[in-house]
Amino acid sequence: MSIKERLKNAKPINSKKLNKSLKIYNENMKYASIVIQKQNRESEHSASQARLTT
């Protein structure tokens, strides 16, 4: 049987487990996105000060 068929026939992931995982994942990604945005802002700001001449 192909993997596609096996996936179609597989039992759905337990909804309690899936929701718990989704919650952990989304909260962690939200935090990661805030850190990345902060790093990006600092990078943009400092880039305007650095003149490459040598």
Next chain:
Amino acid sequence: MIECKVVALNRVIPTIKSKYGEGFVSDNNSNYLSEYFQKLKQDIFVLIEFPYIDKLYRNSYYSYFSSKSKHYKRNTIRLSFFSSKIKLAHFRRKGKFKFLQSSFLGFLVVRPIEKSIGRNLISPDALLESNFYIRTTEISTTVNGVRLDIEGFPHCSQNSESMTCAETTLWSLMEYFGTKYPEYAPTLPSKIRILLDINNTPQRLLPSNGLTVTDISFLIRKFGFGSRTYFKDAYETEAEYFSVLNCYIESGIPLLLEVANEKISHAVLCIGRKYISKKELKRIYPVYLDDIPIYDYDMAKRNIVLIDDNYPPYQISSLDNPTEYYKNHPEWSNCEIKHFVVPLHEKIYLVAEKAKSCFDNLVKSGLMSLPENKKNYVRFFLTSGRNLKFNLNSDKDFDLTFKNHIINLEFPQFIWVREVSNENLANDMKANGIIILDATETNSDSFKPVIIAAYNNKLLQFNIEGAWQPRIIDLPLRPFKMFNNNLKTF
């Protein structure tokens, strides 16, 4: 009339001096050429052509040098390098063209100015030492009436007047992209100035006063990329900053680096890396995801390969001392990579650090964990969907049913790939797990970027036939070769 002469490498400088005079090679500047030649295999033969009209030098000549009181020549000399002894007669015999092509190692334009190293493209095969993994492009050139192809990375030295390191590095970057991919075009210094004028730059642009990292990022965007700038001090640790940089190197994207200390601020291109030793893989400091140790390849110490317009191409340095080859120049010591700019394809919306977080948080979510009692090695890179499918299809060790499944999946143009391995397999550059993320998906909620994840004998897929219906099935994977199409070995 164009004059051609074949000489051995060690006779090039004396020949130029005696035949074409001080304008090209004087006692003051012959060290630039001799330093360049010292890096090459010494049994090379060189075809010297004069006069040669070089598009890059002519661009600076007409916009700048010709308007100065001092007289500058407008023609250049072109040197073409060959690994075998060639004769001028070979260029008129069709039967010898294959021999010329197989011996051809690249070309170098000698400019009639103090910094005489002009546009050049040299194959790493011409170097005394290489043993590195880099990005390259192939350029066709007509040498004495014979069309010859050469693979390498474009390089030119700065002239310090109309082109500083910033413009030269941008030229080199666009020469690479413009000759490799149809969606980009090579550029010239005058085009850079026109684009900066459009941006209402308040200062004069000639003589050049260099460019800011913001200017460079703006220009890269104008050349058709979605540029992204990274700043060292924005990261909590140097290791975290370098791991993002290494991830882009593994993705085969040439990076524009700002190397700087209190006195110096310089632009170079990073085009690849040296071999990562097994010893360095063992030294990786692990990151823990819920008590599971992860050994990230991007954390392994490695040397990088640079295109620096103050030195011959393919310089090697470490990440924490990027100017270590500036020996006898104390003012260049203690430089660090302050910023780097990534010329991302404009359709790549998911940046490296966010893609890495997606994987980390997938593991942390508990939906599909990694083996707890093993050293999990992971490798991360960007590639095109087509390239990954081609690579997997060429690997006879890759599980056939999984190969069929991946090849039949609809992929976006670009994907982030995480290969999962263990200590034993990593030594042989093999993996037994793979996670594929959609690089065009910037919304990371609810595992959206994850296309498929197969590791630890399980397979997880969220979308089946267009509908969000997450499923996990058992799928033990045989070890397969790690992806190696992003960088070319020399």
